[in-house]
Amino acid sequence: MAIEHCPTALHPDDAEAHTNWGNALAQQGKLAEAIEHYQQVLQIKPDHAEARANLLQAQRALEMGKEDAAHSR
Numbered sequence: 001m002a003i004e005h006c007p008t009a010l011h012p013d014d015a016e017a018h019t020n021w022g023n024a025l026a027q028q029g030k031l032a033e034a035i036e037h038y039q040q041v042l043q044i045k046p047d048h049a050e051a052r053a054n055l056l057q058a059q060r061a062l063e064m065g066k067e068d069a070a071h072s073r
Contacts, residue, residue: 015044018052026054031062 011017022037035058041051 012040013044013063015041015048015051018044019048022051022054022058026058026061033056034058035062035071 018037018041022034025034025037035055038051038055038058041048
């Protein structure tokens with residue numbers, strides 16, 4: 001299944017699907033989109049450890065990318 005077709009297949013309350021989708025987006029470097037999915041997981045299951053860890057990692061990577069871009073100007 002191509003990643004482009006996944007959003008239409010996601011059930012809004014499927015935490016695992018959102019986790020997997022977030023992971024796929026993060027691997028592609030689409031961190032802001034991945035963060036949205038991890039946040040959705042945490043709304044569904046606030047104690048979802050993988051989503052919380054991945055969210056923090058994606059947020060840090062996004063921040064570092066912004067900092068790197070600011071320093072390269």
